[in-house]
Amino acid sequence: MGNDAVVIGSGAAGSVVAWELARQGWDVTVLERGRNLRPGLGDEPSGQLDTKYGSDEIKGFRQFGFPDPVLEPYTTRTQSEAAQGVPRSAVGALGQLGAAVGGTSLHYNAKTPRFWKQDFTMLSDHGPVEGAQMADWPFGYDDLAPYYDIVERRVGVQGDRDKMPARTLEQSPRRQQFVMPPNPTGYAAQLLAEGASRMGYEAYPYPAAVNSERFDGRPACNSCGMCSGFGCPINARGDALVSWLNPAMRTGRVRVISRAFVHRIETSADGRRARAVHWTDVAGRKHRLPASTVVVAGSPINTARLLLLSRSDAHPDGLGNGSGQLGRNMMFHNFTQAAALYKEDIKPLRAQSTTLEVDDLVGLFTGPEVQALGVPYIAGGIVQVGSGLPPAGASQMIAGMLGYGQPLKQAMKAGILHARVAASQLIHQDLPQADNRVDLDPKVKDFLGLPAARITYSPHQHEKAAAIYLGARMQAMHQLAPGAVAAATLPFPILNDGITYTAHLAGTARMGTNRRTSVCAPSGRLHEVDNVYVADASTFPTFPGFNPTLTIMANALRIARDLGNGKED
Amino acid sequence: MKQDIEISRRAVLAGTVGGVAVFTAGAQGSSAVAVPLGRDRARWLTKAERRTLRAAVDRVVPGADEDTVPGAVAARCHLAIDALLGAFTVSPPRIYAGGPFSDRGGAEDNDFAEFLPLDRYETQAWRVRIEGSRGRKRFERNGKVQGYQRTYRLGLAALEQSVPGGFSQAPAPARDLAMRDDSDPRIKALVDLLVTHTLEFMYGAPEYGGNRDVVGWTTTDFEGDVQPRGWTREQVENPEPSPPLDLVDDLLGGVLGGASAGLAAPLVAMGSTETLHGVRAVAGDRFSAVQDAVARLAVPTGEAATQLAQMQRLSQRLVDEAGGPR
Numbered sequence A: 001m002g003n004d005a006v007v008i009g010s011g012a013a014g015s016v017v018a019w020e021l022a023r024q025g026w027d028v029t030v031l032e033r034g035r036n037l038r039p040g041l042g043d044e045p046s047g048q049l050d051t052k053y054g055s056d057e058i059k060g061f062r063q064f065g066f067p068d069p070v071l072e073p074y075t076t077r078t079q080s081e082a083a084q085g086v087p088r089s090a091v092g093a094l095g096q097l098g099a100a101v102g103g104t105s106l107h108y109n110a111k112t113p114r115f116w117k118q119d120f121t122m123l124s125d126h127g128p129v130e131g132a133q134m135a136d137w138p139f140g141y142d143d144l145a146p147y148y149d150i151v152e153r154r155v156g157v158q159g160d161r162d163k164m165p166a167r168t169l170e171q172s173p174r175r176q177q178f179v180m181p182p183n184p185t186g187y188a189a190q191l192l193a194e195g196a197s198r199m200g201y202e203a204y205p206y207p208a209a210v211n212s213e214r215f216d217g218r219p220a221c222n223s224c225g226m227c228s229g230f231g232c233p234i235n236a237r238g239d240a241l242v243s244w245l246n247p248a249m250r251t252g253r254v255r256v257i258s259r260a261f262v263h264r265i266e267t268s269a270d271g272r273r274a275r276a277v278h279w280t281d282v283a284g285r286k287h288r289l290p291a292s293t294v295v296v297a298g299s300p301i302n303t304a305r306l307l308l309l310s311r312s313d314a315h316p317d318g319l320g321n322g323s324g325q326l327g328r329n330m331m332f333h334n335f336t337q338a339a340a341l342y343k344e345d346i347k348p349l350r351a352q353s354t355t356l357e358v359d360d361l362v363g364l365f366t367g368p369e370v371q372a373l374g375v376p377y378i379a380g381g382i383v384q385v386g387s388g389l390p391p392a393g394a395s396q397m398i399a400g401m402l403g404y405g406q407p408l409k410q411a412m413k414a415g416i417l418h419a420r421v422a423a424s425q426l427i428h429q430d431l432p433q434a435d436n437r438v439d440l441d442p443k444v445k446d447f448l449g450l451p452a453a454r455i456t457y458s459p460h461q462h463e464k465a466a467a468i469y470l471g472a473r474m475q476a477m478h479q480l481a482p483g484a485v486a487a488a489t490l491p492f493p494i495l496n497d498g499i500t501y502t503a504h505l506a507g508t509a510r511m512g513t514n515r516r517t518s519v520c521a522p523s524g525r526l527h528e529v530d531n532v533y534v535a536d537a538s539t540f541p542t543f544p545g546f547n548p549t550l551t552i553m554a555n556a557l558r559i560a561r562d563l564g565n566g567k568e569d
Numbered sequence B: 001m002k003q004d005i006e007i008s009r010r011a012v013l014a015g016t017v018g019g020v021a022v023f024t025a026g027a028q029g030s031s032a033v034a035v036p037l038g039r040d041r042a043r044w045l046t047k048a049e050r051r052t053l054r055a056a057v058d059r060v061v062p063g064a065d066e067d068t069v070p071g072a073v074a075a076r077c078h079l080a081i082d083a084l085l086g087a088f089t090v091s092p093p094r095i096y097a098g099g100p101f102s103d104r105g106g107a108e109d110n111d112f113a114e115f116l117p118l119d120r121y122e123t124q125a126w127r128v129r130i131e132g133s134r135g136r137k138r139f140e141r142n143g144k145v146q147g148y149q150r151t152y153r154l155g156l157a158a159l160e161q162s163v164p165g166g167f168s169q170a171p172a173p174a175r176d177l178a179m180r181d182d183s184d185p186r187i188k189a190l191v192d193l194l195v196t197h198t199l200e201f202m203y204g205a206p207e208y209g210g211n212r213d214v215v216g217w218t219t220t221d222f223e224g225d226v227q228p229r230g231w232t233r234e235q236v237e238n239p240e241p242s243p244p245l246d247l248v249d250d251l252l253g254g255v256l257g258g259a260s261a262g263l264a265a266p267l268v269a270m271g272s273t274e275t276l277h278g279v280r281a282v283a284g285d286r287f288s289a290v291q292d293a294v295a296r297l298a299v300p301t302g303e304a305a306t307q308l309a310q311m312q313r314l315s316q317r318l319v320d321e322a323g324g325p326r
């Protein structure tokens, strides 16, 4: 095995891989279709990098750091539309993650919970679910725990082990206290915590890769509140770029080529080994980069698209797709949103994006009430407690509902979505389905002339049942918050039969030991190609209801460490 | 001071190949020349068009004469829209404000005021969006793109003529009617964009040309961008109490339709970035598409309505079991 690698994608997964391989002495080239937004990258220590982000909503509306939907559209449709032969029902930005050096992690708000023990053995513990391709992970929590420890120390995760419920610590045991104490708790979150407590739930500080104190040369968060979706203007968050990629580049063994759109992995004639990676620059010029090891980390939709685009005589259905599973089991975290309305200004935007979590809705839930909803069990997720929406975004939601003009103006004056609201989001587990899949759109193309990714998706009956069962609990928790004058809940899996916006994606190249039912080996290596690895959440066999990035990083580190060590499957 | 966002000359020497930046350790570091934004804002519309536009944004966020608080005209949303249409008449184009700080949160300089140079990808994307695809095959693979400029030009002309005596001279109720008449596709396309743009400029950062004197924030209890000062622990955990606002009652009773079970107010639950991003991802910048997307969430039909009712019954039981709201 050579000691150089080409990594495709510089996000959470790709950056961790580059860091680990560099640490082991490999030379790494990272190809990234996005641009660098952190001047000083590769030169300065992460604490001294400049940034072009700011607390500016308009930049967000204008896709700063994201792919442009005009140049790089995705197309989408529901399962029933697919069954009726509808080629697509929407073209644009739906499902898109970021495109920048450092990936989507530049915009994330760094909530970093761990998955739970029970998540790794869903199939063997609870049996199959009709219409879903349930699976165990090829390893367990205990195998991942050492990597969680390393990642948390490196990105700097705040939290408080002493405030975590016993159940949580049993399900996600941790050897040590968090790297640093929690941020100040938002006032809106405190109010909802009381509502939660009246439901018998226990709110506690959300683990987050946000500095509550100076760490790694970067300052403490000052609770500016324009957080989720904004790059942190003061560099207070640990992310792929500051925690992994930049330090890796500073070893001199990692180079990053930005605005490199990778469209094909070339293999030997027998298809057993990758030989080169083909990419196009923004001017349309083609480049070929020889490679002895290729690591794909484009995030699930892009990873599947690239492997499908890499079809050849030896791999007629896409690279490594002998199982027919490539692109399938596309999973999205649906959200159930709830909020309480106040007559007072409760300052939901004075806090780091979400300071508290409730994990009492993770489950599993069984019993007659669940059975009555037509599913064997309900696997839920955690609740992000106590946020609001800055005003330019809020005005669009309000106008969308009430119309523009006077009603909009009055609702804005009342600050109903940015000053007088305490909102929460439940992150739903999404079950893997064969028919939820990414393939290549037969007609729509990107600006380079390559087929767009097409996503066919509908939530499973399980997600709908979970939304009824857990949505009711969300609603009650918000109605019970002291002083709330109204509460409302939007259980997305019920309200929408297609994909809703979520930045949490998994599946499409699931790992497993059986090459007939999975795309990658537990090592992340494609079953059918000796030197191509997948390192992002494409590999996840199931998608538990937690923010995924900590687990994406831990899993990528596991994959890269074994790859560097030459460990065989 | 700050390095420019794009690659430096040394990076170019280290291996930049036409629009592709190669970053390696030690390969960059020099600072680029910042092009300061002049006092003159970018312009594209004619004076007459701007007059029509001004009369239109006035209906999106009506002015002080209707409720004592300034609206979109005072915030200069029409001028900000004109600046967007003319974004490429200045350098750097007025698409992305700079960062990381404005001067509102304690910073000495206003970085937002220095717009960012675009790279080739961003330039292509924004030129197509503003100027249209104009027959260039690369950008018409999925069909022609009509740019903002044409949508505004055609739409403003049609809107002006849609009211006898001219839209810009018409009283408010007549303008309201004209903008809501979607029988003319040119007007519909215009209003679709104009509402979204007006709201962005009314309530977004003032450096884009709207939100003059931050009226969009001071009139709505938004505290603005606060970096690098941020908030102290005390300010976060124990904010000074605010008096209750009766307007909330009015809204609940009137527009939102009753607070009893709280479920007639799905709008409240849209106060999250997740919902916003979702709606924008589906709708882009077309306001009618935003309305459609929101309506799907707020007014479910068929099976979704049944399931929602089921959820509500269940939640009422849970609330009762917990002893009801206090």
Ligand SMILES: Cc1cc2nc3c(=O)[nH]c(=O)nc-3n(C[C@H](O)[C@H](O)[C@H](O)COP(=O)(O)OP(=O)(O)OC[C@H]3O[C@@H](n4cnc5c(N)ncnc54)[C@H](O)[C@@H]3O)c2cc1C
Residues within 6 Å of the ligand: A008, A009, A010, A011, A012, A013, A014, A031, A032, A033, A034, A097, A098, A099, A100, A101, A102, A103, A104, A105, A107, A108, A109, A110, A111, A112, A228, A229, A230, A260, A261, A262, A263, A297, A298, A299, A300, A302, A303, A306, A503, A504, A505, A536, A537, A547, A548, A549, A550, A552
């Ligand atoms: C607003 C927001 C808030 C979020 N908050 C959280 C949170 O609190 N907690 C959490 O856990 N997660 C959060 N996320 C999600 C998180 O950002 C993702 O889980 C994470 O970034 C995924 O990592 P990744 O490496 O798989 O993909 P990405 O970070 O998206 O990186 C993939 C990179 O690959 C590049 N790429 C893809 N295909 C190609 C190609 N063919 N050629 C070249 N380059 C390519 C892309 O441009 C991209 O930069 C949030 C996301 C958003 C948008």
Ligand code: SF4
Residues within 6 Å of the ligand: A210, A220, A221, A222, A223, A224, A225, A226, A227, A228, A230, A231, A232, A233, A234, A235, A236, A237, A351, A352, A353
């Ligand atoms: S709240 Fe904290 S972490 Fe979030 S953007 Fe502001 S300073 Fe950064």
